[in-house]
Amino acid sequence: MYAAVLRTPYALRTFCAALVGRLSYGIVSLSLMLAVTDATGSYGVAGAVLAVFGGASVLLSPLRAVLVDRYGPRRALMPMALVYAGLLAVIAVVAWRPGAPGWVFVVLGLAAGAGTPPLGPTMRAVWGRLLEDRRLLQRAYSLDGVAEEVLFVCGPLVVGVVLLWAPAAAGVALSAVLVGVGTLGFVAVPVVGDVVPVAREPRARGGRLVGRLRQPVVVTVGVGLALGAADLLVLASAEAQGRGGAAAWVLAALSAGSAVGGLVNGAVDWRGSARVRLGALAGALAVALGCAGFAPGLVGLGIAAGCVGLFVAPALTTAYLIADEEAGAAFRTQAGAWVNTAVNAGSSVGTAATGALVAHVPVAVCFVVAGGAPAVAALVSGLMPGPREVPVAA
Structure with a gap:
C-alpha cells in the first residue's frame, strides 16, 4: 500500500533527499546545546542560544513558507539552506575551541534559526502535487510523519556516535552539511526544481x-x-x-x-x-x-x-x-x-x-x-x- 506512493515518478528520490536535509533538524539541537556548553562552560548560555534558535525557527516558519510559495522551492530554499548551513558552520568553528563570548552564540543562533529552510512543509506540498488521489496522499503524509518521527529519534543517536570521535561542534558542522546536501538534492529533482509558482487564485478578495x-x-x-x-x-x-x-x-x-x-x-x-x-x-x-x-x-x-x-x-x-x-x-x-x-x-x-x-x-x-x-x-x-x-x- 505504501509502495504505491513511492512508485510514483520522482517520489522516492524526492523523499529521500528531503529526509537527508531534515535529519539535520534531528541532530542540531543537541549538538548546539553541547557545543555551546563546552565552549562557554555555561548551561545558561546554551539554554539562551537554544531558546532564540528554536523560537526564530518556529515563529518565522510561515513567513519562510510564503517565500517558497511565492518564488518556488529552488529560488527560495537554496538561498535559505546556504545561509543556514553557513551560519551553522560558523557556530561550529567558533565553538571548536573554548573561550568565545556567549553573546556571539546567541546572535549566531538567532540568525541561524531565522533562516531554517522549511523542508518539511515543502515536502508535504510536493506530495500534494505528486498525488491527486486523496487516499494516496493520506498514505504519503502518514509515511512522511513516521519518517520524521524516526529522524528525531535517530538524531541524538547520531550525535552520540559523533561524540565518540570528535567534539560536539562536529555535530553542528554535520548538521550544516546534511541540510546543504539534502536541500540541493531536493531542489535538483525536476518535480521540485521546475515548479512554477501558481498565480494567486481568486478564492477570496484581494488574494485571501x-x-x-x-x-x-x-x-x-x-x-x-x-x-x-x-x-x-x-x-x-x-x-x-x-x-x-x-x-x-x-x-x-x-x-x-x-x-x-x-x-x-x-x-x-x-x-x-x-x-x-x-x-x-x-x-x-x-x-x-x-x-x-x-x-x-x-x-x-x-x-x-x-x-x-x-x-x-x-x-x-x-x-x-x-x-x-x-x-x-x-x-x-x-x-x-x-x-x-x-x-x-x-x-x-x-x-x-x-x-x-x-x-x-x-x-x-x-x-x-x-x-x-x-x-x-x-x-x-x-x-x-x-x-x-x-x-x-x-
Missing part, C-alpha cells in the same frame, strides 16, 4: 485564503501542548521513582506508538469527514494521556505512553490533510507551515507551563490537565464561527 485552517491549527496547538507536557511529566515520574534514566525508554515507547498509529492510519481508507476524525483523534489522545498519569510503575507508564502515541501521528496527518485541501495549490506550503508552527509552539508552551505546574500539583493531576489540552482545543475549534476570509501573504 478562506479561513478554514482554524480547526487544524487550533487542534494541533492542543496536541503540541499535550506533547510538550508529556515529555516533562514522564521525566518527573521517572525521577520520582528514582529511575530518571528510564524516561528515555518511556518516551521511546511514545514515539514507537506514534509510528505504529501513523502507519495504521495511512493504511485505512477513511470515508468519514477528516474534520470529524481530527476532533475524535484529539479526544482519544486526551483520554489516553489523562489515564497515563495513573499507570502503575514505569512499565505501566511505558505502555500508556505507547497508547498515547497511537493518536499523535494520525492527528497531525489529518490536520495536514485538511490544511492541504483548504489551501489550494498557491498556498500549500504556507498551510502546512502553519500547522507545523502550531504543534511546535504548543509543545514549547506546554513544557514551560508544566514546569511551573508540576512543582505545586501531583504528577497524576498534571497528566489529566495536559490531557485536557487537545480535548479543549477540539471543542473550541468546533464552537468557533463558520469560515470567514482571513488575510495571508500574497
Whole structure:
C-alpha cells in the first residue's frame, strides 16, 4: 500500500533527499546545546542560544513558507539552506575551541534559526502535487510523519556516535552539511526544481485564503501542548521513582506508538469527514494521556505512553490533510507551515507551563490537565464561527 506512493515518478528520490536535509533538524539541537556548553562552560548560555534558535525557527516558519510559495522551492530554499548551513558552520568553528563570548552564540543562533529552510512543509506540498488521489496522499503524509518521527529519534543517536570521535561542534558542522546536501538534492529533482509558482487564485478578495485552517491549527496547538507536557511529566515520574534514566525508554515507547498509529492510519481508507476524525483523534489522545498519569510503575507508564502515541501521528496527518485541501495549490506550503508552527509552539508552551505546574500539583493531576489540552482545543475549534476570509501573504 505504501509502495504505491513511492512508485510514483520522482517520489522516492524526492523523499529521500528531503529526509537527508531534515535529519539535520534531528541532530542540531543537541549538538548546539553541547557545543555551546563546552565552549562557554555555561548551561545558561546554551539554554539562551537554544531558546532564540528554536523560537526564530518556529515563529518565522510561515513567513519562510510564503517565500517558497511565492518564488518556488529552488529560488527560495537554496538561498535559505546556504545561509543556514553557513551560519551553522560558523557556530561550529567558533565553538571548536573554548573561550568565545556567549553573546556571539546567541546572535549566531538567532540568525541561524531565522533562516531554517522549511523542508518539511515543502515536502508535504510536493506530495500534494505528486498525488491527486486523496487516499494516496493520506498514505504519503502518514509515511512522511513516521519518517520524521524516526529522524528525531535517530538524531541524538547520531550525535552520540559523533561524540565518540570528535567534539560536539562536529555535530553542528554535520548538521550544516546534511541540510546543504539534502536541500540541493531536493531542489535538483525536476518535480521540485521546475515548479512554477501558481498565480494567486481568486478564492477570496484581494488574494485571501478562506479561513478554514482554524480547526487544524487550533487542534494541533492542543496536541503540541499535550506533547510538550508529556515529555516533562514522564521525566518527573521517572525521577520520582528514582529511575530518571528510564524516561528515555518511556518516551521511546511514545514515539514507537506514534509510528505504529501513523502507519495504521495511512493504511485505512477513511470515508468519514477528516474534520470529524481530527476532533475524535484529539479526544482519544486526551483520554489516553489523562489515564497515563495513573499507570502503575514505569512499565505501566511505558505502555500508556505507547497508547498515547497511537493518536499523535494520525492527528497531525489529518490536520495536514485538511490544511492541504483548504489551501489550494498557491498556498500549500504556507498551510502546512502553519500547522507545523502550531504543534511546535504548543509543545514549547506546554513544557514551560508544566514546569511551573508540576512543582505545586501531583504528577497524576498534571497528566489529566495536559490531557485536557487537545480535548479543549477540539471543542473550541468546533464552537468557533463558520469560515470567514482571513488575510495571508500574497
